[in-house]
Amino acid sequence: MTAAGSIPETAAGGILHVDLDALASNWRTLRDNASGAETAAVVKANAYGIGIEQAVPALAGAGCRTFFVAHLSEAIRVRSAAPGAAIYVLNGLFSGTGPTYAEFDLRPVLGSFEEIEEWAGFCRAQRRNLKAAIHVDTGMNRLGLTVPQGLTLRDRTELKDFETTLLMSHFVSAEESGNPLNGQQIEAFEAVRSSLPGIPASLPNSSGIFLADRPGYDLVRPGYALYGGNPTPDRVNPMKPVVGLEARIVQLRWVEADHTVGYNGRWLALARRRIATLSVGYADGFPRAASARGKSGDELLAGMTLVAGRPCPFAGNVSMDLITVDVTDVPENEIRRGDTVTLIGGDLTVDEVGRRAGTIGYEILTGLGSRYARAYHGGQG
Known part of the structure; x- marks a missing residue:
């Protein structure tokens, strides 16, 4: 099928073919390798270029119930395509955006004490126990609380003002199966996770799902592999081209x-x-x-x-x-x-x-x- 509003093939300089059945099959392959953890789907960057409005229904039809995006504007598009899904926004909570999160039932990924304080304050003002994830940085040095900060989370009174539905971190080099950073990150994340019992945890990305010694935790977050990229560069690609x-x-x-x-x-x-x-x-x-x-x-x-x-x-x-x-x-x-x-x-x-x-x-x-x-x-x- 041709997407609504798409340029006719006869008038286009190039034709992009997208196999939505292969996308769904890749999600199922990743699910089957996730050791029982829930398998989410990362659909940021317009579902890695193939189109949120087409990718999300195909993934939801395969059984996916949780989606991750980078920006709030992407999350609103996903909400239209998946009315009942859990949707997380990875790039943090921008000041003043709380009402939009609440309106569309979206979940910010909080990566600093400032963001935690703002979200908690918004939830108190709304008298609603809204949902959010907390991101702890275990080695990427981009976003997230430091590990020492993460270890103090259990003492933060703000966590009582909202529901923390996910504690997460992100691998630096999971595509390099022998990289010692993988084990170091798992150890650091486990320390923070153990200090916050009862909160679902998420660490593996596409490549992390295939690490021999990785813990599955409660949720895995594949992205690139869904779209046919090889999550195991040192081995044959287990994914179908999309x-x-x-x-x-x-x-x-x-x-x-x-x-x-x-x-x-x-x-x-x-x-x-x-x-x-x-x-x-x-x-x-x-x-x-x-x-x-x-x-x-x-x-x-x-x-x-x-x-x-x-x-x-x-x-x-x-x-x-x-x-x-x-x-x-x-x-x-x-x-x-x-x-x-x-x-x-x-x-x-x-x-x-x-x-x-x-x-x-x-x-x-x-x-x-x-x-x-x-x-x-x-x-x-």
Whole structure:
């Protein structure tokens, strides 16, 4: 199905395919590996680029009852898509936003004494025992109470003014199964958790679910793995691909030997080469860092596409609206103007596309732009 308001495929430079059945299947796989803990879903950044309004009902249909977002505006969208769900806002409590949380039955993740005091004061003023999570930082050094602060929580009278429904922390390097930080964080979190008996606890993210020695606690919070990213980079990916991206060929041309392609002439044709120009660029979220610089035939870590099933390297810089690709090895009768080629799909997984752009698959997914036609498959029940 095509999303409401989506650009028609015939008018779009790129087509983003989203497999909602694969998304639901990935959630079930993660649930089955969660050692009995409740399995939530992180749907921040517009559900990692695929669309909150489409992803949340598919996940809820699979059995998900708890969602995490980064921003309050995202939480309101999730509430519309999942009326009965528990919804947490990870980026903390902004001053003065208590009424919005109360109106939409949302739960802030409180990461400082200031936030705890403000939420408690709001709850007292409302004479309501509203819900919230508390975040303790065990090593990330971004958000959250320090571990020493966390160990004093049991003495804070403000905790009587609201219902703490979750105590949580976040792994630094769970995708590195042998990193000693994992054990250190578990030990620190366990100390705080033990001082607050009776409060449900949450630590594992996508990769944390697959750590051999991780405690499941009461709730796990997968994100990236839901969308097909590999939570176990040192092993075969247990997740199904969710996203595919096709780009349309605008023009085909021959470039003669010793001519360059693209801005600043950074790619040189050593022999006559056939170039396909695709109607996708960095304005669509495809990173400029995937540009190919050097000479035709160089073994470069740069962008690739699949053209008529054949891998073809980028040629020159990725520009705002266009990508140029060397398709010389594709028989002329197998490719023509208007055809679509694969930018994400098959061997070009989101992890591989990220690697070729010198980044991570997370950035590829969350950067997926608004100019694509969006085709959603499955997710109807």
